[in-house]
Amino acid sequence: MKTIRIGAGAGFSGDRIEPAVELVEHGRLDYLVFECLAERTIALAQQAKRKNPAGGYDPLLEARMRAVLPGCHRQGVRIISNMGAANPIAAARRVIEIARELGLTGLKVAALTGDDVLDLALDENPMLLTGGGRVADIGRDHILSANAYLGADGIVDALGRGADVVIAGRVADPSLFLGPLMHAFGWRPDDWDLLGRGVLVGHLLECAGQLSGGYFADPGVKPVPGLARLGFPYAEVSSDGAAAVSKAPGSGGRIDLSTVKEQLLYELSDPSAYVTPDVTADFSNVRLEQIGPDAVGLSGAGGRPAPDQLKVSVGYLDGYTGEGQIAYAGVQAAERGRLALEIVRERLALTGVAVEELRSELIGIDAIFQGADGDASYTPREVRARIAGRCATLQAAHAIGAEVEALYTNGPAGGGGVTRSASAVVAIASTLLPRDRIRPRIDMEVA
Amino acid sequence: MTTRLYDLAHARAGDKGDVSMISVIAYRAEDYPLLVEALTAAVVARFFEALGLTRVERFELPTLGALNFVLHGALRGGVTRSLALDAHGKTLSSSLLSIEIDLPGTGLAREGMEPTQC
Numbered sequence: 124m125k126t127i128r129i130g131a132g133a134g135f136s137g138d139r140i141e142p143a144v145e146l147v148e149h150g151r152l153d154y155l156v157f158e159c160l161a162e163r164t165i166a167l168a169q170q171a172k173r174k175n176p177a178g179g180y181d182p183l184l185e186a187r188m189r190a191v192l193p194g195c196h197r198q199g200v201r202i203i204s205n206m207g208a209a210n211p212i213a214a215a216r217r218v219i220e221i222a223r224e225l226g227l228t229g230l231k232v233a234a235l236t237g238d239d240v241l242d243l244a245l246d247e248n249p250m251l252l253t254g255g256g257r258v259a260d261i262g263r264d265h266i267l268s269a270n271a272y273l274g275a276d277g278i279v280d281a282l283g284r285g286a287d288v289v290i291a292g293r294v295a296d297p298s299l300f301l302g303p304l305m306h307a308f309g310w311r312p313d314d315w316d317l318l319g320r321g322v323l324v325g326h327l328l329e330c331a332g333q334l335s336g337g338y339f340a341d342p343g344v345k346p347v348p349g350l351a352r353l354g355f356p357y358a359e360v361s362s363d364g365a366a367a368v369s370k371a372p373g374s375g376g377r378i379d380l381s382t383v384k385e386q387l388l389y390e391l392s393d394p395s396a397y398v399t400p401d402v403t404a405d406f407s408n409v410r411l412e413q414i415g416p417d418a419v420g421l422s423g424a425g426g427r428p429a430p431d432q433l434k435v436s437v438g439y440l441d442g443y444t445g446e447g448q449i450a451y452a453g454v455q456a457a458e459r460g461r462l463a464l465e466i467v468r469e470r471l472a473l474t475g476v477a478v479e480e481l482r483s484e485l486i487g488i489d490a491i492f493q494g495a496d497g498d499a500s501y502t503p504r505e506v507r508a509r510i511a512g513r514c515a516t517l518q519a520a521h522a523i524g525a526e527v528e529a530l531y532t533n534g535p536a537g538g539g540g541v542t543r544s545a546s547a548v549v550a551i552a553s554t555l556l557p558r559d560r561i562r563p564r565i566d567m568e569v570a
Numbered sequence: 571m572t573t574r575l576y577d578l579a580h581a582r583a584g585d586k587g588d589v590s591m592i593s594v595i596a597y598r599a600e601d602y603p604l605l606v607e608a609l610t611a612a613v614v615a616r617f618f619e620a621l622g623l624t625r626v627e628r629f630e631l632p633t634l635g636a637l638n639f640v641l642h643g644a645l646r647g648g649v650t651r652s653l654a655l656d657a658h659g660k661t662l663s664s665s666l667l668s669i670e671i672d673l674p675g676t677g678l679a680r681e682g683m684e685p686t687q688c
Contacts, residue, residue: 163650253587338582345580381580381595384634388593390584392640394629410633423633444653482653490655492620492665511653550650553587 127307129300129324130357132191132204133157134331136164136181140190142332142355142374147194149371150357154303155195157187157204158296158329165293166438166549168209169268180214180290181206188221196227196287203278203299207290209268211236212566215290222570230570233286235277237563238293240435240556244269247560251437252553261439261552268438271556274400274429276312277563278302284567293436295399297325300358308362312429318402319426320364323409326397327368327386327421331355334368334386335417336376349375369418378417387411400433400558402426432555441550442479445520446511447527448486450540452504459535460485460508466534467510467526476514476522483510507540513548520545572670579605583663590644590659592666595636602635608671614639617669618662622646639666 130152132143136159146152159181172179181187184206195202207214215234222230245266248259258269270293279302281289291299301321304310310317327334335356336347354374360366370378387409391397395407405425412420447467451459464483471478484490486507510527514520524543531538575594578601583592594609596602611628618626624643631638645659646652 341580381597384595384636385580385582385593387634388591388595388631388636388638389582390586390591391593391638392586392589392591392627392629394631394638407629407631408633441651446653480653484655486655491661509655511655513653548651551587551648 125308125362126359127153127303128357128359129154129156129303129328131156131158131328131331131334131355133159133187134329134333135159135161136183138331140183140187142353143187144190144194145371145374146355146357147191147198147200152198152200152357153307155191155200155202156299156328157202157206158299158331159183160205160208160293162436162551163438163549165209165270165436166268166551169438172209177213179210180208180217184214184217185221188218189225192222192227193225196230201282201286201303202288203291203302204289205291205294205299207234207292209292211290211292215566215568218288218290219568219570228570230288231286232288232290232568232570233281233284234566235273235281235289235291235294235563236566237277237561238270238273238291239268240271240561241266241269243556243560244435244437244554247556249554249556252555254552258437258554261437265439265441266437267440267549269435271433271435271561272400273433273561273563274298275302275305277565279306280563281565281567282306284565286567295401296329297322297399298401300325300328301401304360312401315402315426315428317364317426319404320366320424321360322397322399322402322404322426323406323421323424324358324360324366327383328356328358330386330389332376333389334382335370335378336382339377339382339385345381347377351375364424365420365422367414367418367420378419380411380413380419383411383419398430400429402429431558433558433561435554435556437552437554438549439552441548443514443517443520443545443547444511445514445523445545446509447524447541447543448507448509449527449530449534449538450505450507451535451538453537456506457485457488457503459537460506462535463508463530463538464510466530467523470526471523474522476519478512478514478519478523481510481512483508485509517545517547571673573673575609575669575671576667579667581663581667583660585645585649585658588643588645588648590641590662592639592641592663593636594639594666595634599635602632604674605637606630607674609637611639613669613671614641614666617666618644
């Protein structure tokens with residue numbers, strides 16, 4: 124039975140680069156996928172594109188491509204990524220330039236677009252998934268972007284047309300991996316069980332190191348060797364959808380039933396209905412088997428028909444936040460930290476700073492989780508007082524950090540290490556649009 | 571008699587919008603029925619009461635020996651709006667593992683009942 128190997132080259136935009144190179148060199152890959160778009164990234168990239176029409180794609184695109192393109196070209200590894208963010212066309216053009224500089228003539232690069240549905244979202248004005256309003260209720264002036272989560276179809280097309288590199292914007296994360304599987308095995312768009320198995324592979328790989336021992340270690344209880352040289356995972360997949368996940372030999376990390384279970388359930392709601400643009404995948408009967416050192420076999424995933432509508436993320440400006448922090452140590456550290464927070468709250472009221480929502484806490488005591496598991500007798504040797512607020516203006520947001528800074532000479536004894544920030548909030552609202560109104564588009568160029 | 575969840579299971583938290591998903595995975599298959607019995611949606615909702623949750627769902631995965639909790643309204647509007655230090659709620663998984671759960675035959679907490687305090 125035919126098998127192919129797909130590697131995970133990145134699990135987020137700032138991810139390490141060497142593990143991807145290691146996978147290319149030692150993983151015997153057929154495909155390498157870089158998943159680099161968080162929920163908000165496209166809205167932020169859209170702002171960058173407005174300032175510079177040739178920008179708006181992943182800032183690490185160039186570094187990643189320079190690192191992996193020569194090896195991928197030599198070994199025939201095809202690359203798929205959503206690093207195009209708000210501007211896949213410009214990103215693909217940059218990849219072409221880099222390929223030419225590296226002497227990789229003949230490299231075919233596809234830009235996959237069609238996810239930008241801002242005009243359609245404004246025309247259709249659909250209901251938002253939470254809050255009860257419609258897209259227009261956000262306010263046209265505040266909306267930055269609207270991007271649909273495309274499925275695997277555009278990637279399948281691009282690979283079918285011979286692309287060595289596919290640069291997309293918003294595509295559902297698992298679809299980045301399902302695309303090459305559908306292309307390589309000729310899976311049809313209604314082979315629901317096969318697509319469900321492919322989505323399982325994509326879901327496990329999309330966060331890269333989080334499958335191979337990253338985000339898992341707890342010293343003495345859940346040890347993971349070599350996290351500083353963590354190996355990124357790959358999957359070997361058969362044409363019937365059976366798969367095994369592993370990592371480059373000699374790399375750090377661990378792949379076993381425990382690490383795979385944690386990632387299998389990561390960000391899942393109902394495990395029997397994982398909705399993607401391509402299939403509603405069912406992971407409820409997935410079986411895992413340790414088939415070798417750092418190798419786990421997967422079986423039992425299934426699928427049902429895909430939804431009629433695609434999820435769309437609308438990015439919009441949502442006011443400003445300001446924050447300040449200051450540290451206290453020694454006897455009564457927490458008491459002085461609390462006094463500091465009280466003073467800042469009183470100052471903001473006294474000086475008439477308009478704050479819509481204010482949150483204050485002591486890092487080391489109650490910043491992460493305010494409530495239930497607190498221990499009143501706990502006396503830390505050091506705390507960091509933090510206060511953060513939401514405001515309608517940047518000026519008001521700046522005032523929060525300024526009041527924390529003023530504690531240096533006006534606040535409790537022994538405060539130090541002030542940090543402060545203020546920034547615009549880019550928020551995301553979700554909605555749905557009919558899939559037949561959204562068409563992926565491919566532009567191909569050869570280096 | 572109670573035991574700390576940390577000693578029986580490991581966990582990972584993820585997020586989508588204002589929803590936090592927390593998996594709880596038994597280290598040993600034989601402890602899974604105990605988790606099913608003691609770690610109900612009501613117990614988890616009570617533990618995280620301070621977050622202002624609107625609803626908690628629990629999914630059972632006997633093949634994996636795992637439970638998956640879906641905490642609605644857990645993230646103060648979600649990562650893009652929250653003022654929290656950990657806006658993703660990534661740390662909620664470790665917080666949950668510090669919960670003490672009842673061992674069998676010692677006053678089990680069931681769905682809809684008040685969890686016993688020890």
